[in-house]
Amino acid sequence: MATVSLESRPYEKVSDHDSSHESVNYLNHDHSILSWLLTLDHKRIGLLYLVTITLMFLLGGALAGAVRLELLTPKGDLLAADTYNKAFTAHGIIMLFFFLIPSIPAVMGNFVLPLMIGAKDVAFPRLNLLSYYLYFAGSVIALTALLLGGVDTGWTFYTPFSSTYSNSYVVVMAVGLFVVGFSSILTGLNFVVTVHRMRCPGLTWFRLPLFIWAIYATSVVQLLGTPVIAVTLGLLGVERTLGVGIFDPRLGGDPILFQHLFWFYSHPAVYIMILPSLGLISEVISTFSKKTVFGYHIIAFSSIAIAVFGFIVWAHHMFTTGISPYAAMVFSLLTFSVAIPSGIKVFSWLATMYGGSISFDTPMIYAFGFLGLFTIGGLTGLFLSTLGTDIHLHDTYFIVAHFHYIMVGGAIMGYMAGVHFWWPKITGRLYSEFWGKLSAGITFIGFNFTFFPQFILGYLGMPRRYYEYPDEFQVLNVFSTAGASILAIGYLMPMFYMPLSFFFGEKANSNPYGATTLDWTDTTSPPSPHNFEKTPVVTEEPYNFHGKEAAVVSH
Amino acid sequence: MSATNQTVQDHGQHHHHKDLAHHFDTLEQQHDANTLGMWAFLLTEVLFFGGLFAAYTIYRYKYSAMFEEASNHLDITLGATNTVILILSSLTMALAVRCSQTGQAVWTGRWLLITIFFGLMFLGVKYFEWKHDYNIRLMPGKDWAGKDFFWWQYAKKAKEMEKHDKGHSHALPDPKDVLPDNHPSLGIKGIQESQQARLFFLLYFCMTSLHALHMLVGFVLIGIIAYFAYQGAYSPDYYSPVENIGLYWHFVDIVWIFLFPLLYLLGAHMGH
Numbered sequence: 001m002a003t004v005s006l007e008s009r010p011y012e013k014v015s016d017h018d019s020s021h022e023s024v025n026y027l028n029h030d031h032s033i034l035s036w037l038l039t040l041d042h043k044r045i046g047l048l049y050l051v052t053i054t055l056m057f058l059l060g061g062a063l064a065g066a067v068r069l070e071l072l073t074p075k076g077d078l079l080a081a082d083t084y085n086k087a088f089t090a091h092g093i094i095m096l097f098f099f100l101i102p103s104i105p106a107v108m109g110n111f112v113l114p115l116m117i118g119a120k121d122v123a124f125p126r127l128n129l130l131s132y133y134l135y136f137a138g139s140v141i142a143l144t145a146l147l148l149g150g151v152d153t154g155w156t157f158y159t160p161f162s163s164t165y166s167n168s169y170v171v172v173m174a175v176g177l178f179v180v181g182f183s184s185i186l187t188g189l190n191f192v193v194t195v196h197r198m199r200c201p202g203l204t205w206f207r208l209p210l211f212i213w214a215i216y217a218t219s220v221v222q223l224l225g226t227p228v229i230a231v232t233l234g235l236l237g238v239e240r241t242l243g244v245g246i247f248d249p250r251l252g253g254d255p256i257l258f259q260h261l262f263w264f265y266s267h268p269a270v271y272i273m274i275l276p277s278l279g280l281i282s283e284v285i286s287t288f289s290k291k292t293v294f295g296y297h298i299i300a301f302s303s304i305a306i307a308v309f310g311f312i313v314w315a316h317h318m319f320t321t322g323i324s325p326y327a328a329m330v331f332s333l334l335t336f337s338v339a340i341p342s343g344i345k346v347f348s349w350l351a352t353m354y355g356g357s358i359s360f361d362t363p364m365i366y367a368f369g370f371l372g373l374f375t376i377g378g379l380t381g382l383f384l385s386t387l388g389t390d391i392h393l394h395d396t397y398f399i400v401a402h403f404h405y406i407m408v409g410g411a412i413m414g415y416m417a418g419v420h421f422w423w424p425k426i427t428g429r430l431y432s433e434f435w436g437k438l439s440a441g442i443t444f445i446g447f448n449f450t451f452f453p454q455f456i457l458g459y460l461g462m463p464r465r466y467y468e469y470p471d472e473f474q475v476l477n478v479f480s481t482a483g484a485s486i487l488a489i490g491y492l493m494p495m496f497y498m499p500l501s502f503f504f505g506e507k508a509n510s511n512p513y514g515a516t517t518l519d520w521t522d523t524t525s526p527p528s529p530h531n532f533e534k535t536p537v538v539t540e541e542p543y544n545f546h547g548k549e550a551a552v553v554s555h
Numbered sequence: 556m557s558a559t560n561q562t563v564q565d566h567g568q569h570h571h572h573k574d575l576a577h578h579f580d581t582l583e584q585q586h587d588a589n590t591l592g593m594w595a596f597l598l599t600e601v602l603f604f605g606g607l608f609a610a611y612t613i614y615r616y617k618y619s620a621m622f623e624e625a626s627n628h629l630d631i632t633l634g635a636t637n638t639v640i641l642i643l644s645s646l647t648m649a650l651a652v653r654c655s656q657t658g659q660a661v662w663t664g665r666w667l668l669i670t671i672f673f674g675l676m677f678l679g680v681k682y683f684e685w686k687h688d689y690n691i692r693l694m695p696g697k698d699w700a701g702k703d704f705f706w707w708q709y710a711k712k713a714k715e716m717e718k719h720d721k722g723h724s725h726a727l728p729d730p731k732d733v734l735p736d737n738h739p740s741l742g743i744k745g746i747q748e749s750q751q752a753r754l755f756f757l758l759y760f761c762m763t764s765l766h767a768l769h770m771l772v773g774f775v776l777i778g779i780i781a782y783f784a785y786q787g788a789y790s791p792d793y794y795s796p797v798e799n800i801g802l803y804w805h806f807v808d809i810v811w812i813f814l815f816p817l818l819y820l821l822g823a824h825m826g827h
Contacts, residue, residue, distance in 0.1 A: 121578035123588040189595045197588040198578075227599045231606030235761070244757050245750065246610065252750030257613055261606055535580070 025428065025526040040125035041529060045132050046110035047426070050419075052136065053099050053107065054495070060094035061491065063087050068450075068484040071477050076467040084467035085152035086168065092155030093173065097180055098139055100411055101269060104276035105222070106135070106187055108418045109215045111426060113191060115519035115527060116209050118200025118536040123193040131186040138180025145172035154465060156266070159247035159258040163239040171240055174233040181230045184272075188222030191215055200518070202538035206300070209517045209542050210286075210293060213300040214279020217307035221268045221275070224311070229265035232258065256321055263314035271310035274374075274406055275303060277414025278345055281367050284417050285349050287515045288364040289356030292543035294348045302341035309338045316385055320394045328387055335385035342378050346371065361513070362436030366417035369444040373409025377402060380455065395465075398458025401451045409447055416443070416494070423498065424512050425519060428526040429505030435497040443490030449483025516543055574793040582792055589795040590802075597806045600769075604810055607762050611817060614754045621751035627822030628693060628714055629759070633684045634819035637677050641808050644673035648804045655789045655797035663789060663797060667781035670804065674770050674777075681767060690727055693756050707749035759818050766814060769807045776800050 026043045036044060066087045070078045114121055122128050145151060151173045153162040162170050195216045235246055245251020247258040286293045293299060315323060315331040380402045383389050424430055453476040462473050511520040522536045572582055579585040615622050651666035688694050691713040692706040712728040780800050789797055
C-alpha cells in the first residue's frame, strides 16, 4: 500500500508502481458481451444504466430542441399543433421517467453505494439486474408508444383528457411507465436494504458519507411513492379500455382524484430527482474544499426531512383546481417549509467552502453551477407556493423555468458533477480538465440563457404548452432558443471527451482528489471485481481531511 | 474516513456455507437482509393497494348510500366462506414456516402444498362468485360501459327475484322485463344511481382481481419453494425463503381481511 500526501497535485501521473502492469479489475476481468448483459456486479449494472440513460437523454434533448425551434417564431410553422403536443409530452416523459429518476440513483448509486459503505455488492444483485431489465423493457414499451404515434396528454396525463378524449397511445405509454416504475421500486428497495444491512464494520449511520444519506432518503421515497403512480396509471388504463368513469365526471367520477393520486407520487418524484444531487454535491464540495462538511448531522437529517416533506406538499400542484381553500392554505404552508432543509443545505455548502482550500476542478465547477441554479430554482419555488401569486403564475412559463432550474440546473448539473467526479474511479482514466471545465461553463451559460427569459415570459403571462404566442414575446423566446443551442453544445461535449478519455485518457491513481470516503481510499481505480481486497474497517467520521494522508491502494 | 488495514475476523465455516451468497459475510447478515427486503417490498405493496383504498374511501364518502346498496348485491356467505378459507391458509403457512425453522423438510413442503390447496379453494369460490356477478351484470362488460345504464336495472331486478324466492331457483330475470324502452324514465336520479353503483363494482373488481393476481403469483412462488423444501434446501441455518413467502402470503390475507368488510359487509344491515 502506497500513500500520497494531500499536498500532491490531484492529477499527478500515476507512479510506475501503480501502472507497471494492468491489474485485474471489474472492466477487464471478462470481456464477453454476455458477461456484461448478465452481470450481477453493481458496477457493471451502473454502467449499463449509464449507457442506456445517456441514449434516452439524447432523445429527450432532441425533442426539447424541436420544441424550442417551434417556439422560435410566434406562428406555429415548424410543427403542427398536434405534433407539438406530442413532442413536449415525449420530452417530459423521457426526461423525467427515463432519465432523471434513474440518473443518479441507478448510475452513481449503483456504482458507488456499495463502494462507499465497504460492501462487496448491493444486498440483492439479481434483483438489481432485474431492475435494469425492467427499466429497459419499460423504455422499449414507451418508445413503441412514441413510434406508434405518440401521446399528447402532457407528462401529467390529466383526466378526463387522457382517459376519454385523447386519441393517442396513452395505454401503451402507461404500461411502459408501470414497468419502469417497478424498476425504480426495486432499485429503491435494494438500496434501502443495502444501507441497512451491508455497511462494513465500524461504519455507523453517522459515519456514512452524505451521499449515502441522500440516496437512502431517495430510495425510501421511491419505495413509498412509485406504487401509487403504478396503481393510478392502472386505473387510467382500466377507465380507457372499459369506458368506466372512475375519473370521468360525466360518469360520476372525480378528475381531481386523479390529480391527487398522480401528484402523491409525482411531487415526491421531484425529490427522487433532486435529493441524490444534493448529497452528491456535499461530497464534491467537501472534497474540493479539503474541508469537513459543515453541520454533518443536520445535513443528513435535512435529506430525511426533504423526503418526508416531499410527501405532504403534493396539492400545491392543484391550487387552481378548486380544492378547499383551507387545504390550499395548509399545503402552501407546508410547501414553504421545504425551504428550510433546502436552505440549510445551501448554507452548509457555503460554510463548508468558507476557509477551505478550494481547487477548481471540473466537478467543482459543475457544483458551483449547481449552487447558483438550485438556489434560484428554490427561491422561485417560494413564489409559487404563495397562493395568490400562484394563481397568476400557474401554467405559465414561470413554472417551466422554475422546475427546469431545479431539474436541469439542479439535478442534471449534480449528475454531471457526479459523472466527472467518479469518472476516474469508474474508468481508471482521467478526462481532459480543459474540456471538462469548458463544458461546465458552457452548460451554465447556455442554461441561464435558455431558462431565465422564461421567468420573464411567464411573469408576462405566456402560458406553457402552446405552440403559438403573441408577437411581443418573440425576443425572449429567441433568447431562450439560442440559449438552448448553447446548452446543447455544453451537454454534447462530454459525449466526445469522456469516451476519448475512456480509451486514451491518462491513467488515474486510486484517489486522484485526496478524498476521504471508502470508494476512494480503499479501492483501486477501476475497482477490482469484488471491490475490496479486505473488508474495510471504519474508525472515524467521514471528511476528516486534517492531518491525514489519503491512501492510495495499489495491487 | 480512512480505514485501517485490519481485516475483519474471518468467520470460519460460515464462509464456506453452501447457502451463503458471496457478497454477505455471515448467514445472519444474509437472513436479516432478506427479511428486511421482504418487509420493504410489503410496504410498497401497501401503497400499491393504498391507491385503490384511497379511491374507495373518496367514493364511499361521496356516494355512501349507493355504496351500501351496491354492496348488498354481493354474497356475504361466499365472502365469509372465503375469509375462513384464507385464514386457514395463513395457519398452514405459519406451520410451514415453523417446520422449516425446526428442520422438518417434508412437513415444510406438505404445509406449503396445503396452503396452495386452500388458496385454490378460495379462487374456486371466487370463480363461481364472479360468474354469478357476471350473470346479474355486475361485472364490467359491454352492458356496463358508457352511457348504458340498463345493467343496474337488471341487477336490481335480479336481486329482487332472489329475495323473493329466497335464492332457491337461481332464476335470472328476463332482460325484456327490465329493458327500458324509455331510458328517460330512469330520470337523472336513476342515472346517478347507476353511475355510483358502477363505481362501487369497478372498485370491487379492481381490488378483488388485484388480490387474486397476488394469490396467483403466490402459488407459483410457494410451489417453487415447496419443491426446494422437499429437496431439503432449508435448514434451521437457512430458511429465509420460506419465512419470506410466509410474510407475503400473510400480507395477501390481510388485504382480504380489509376487503371483506369494506366490500361485503358495508350493506349487510340492509338485509338480504
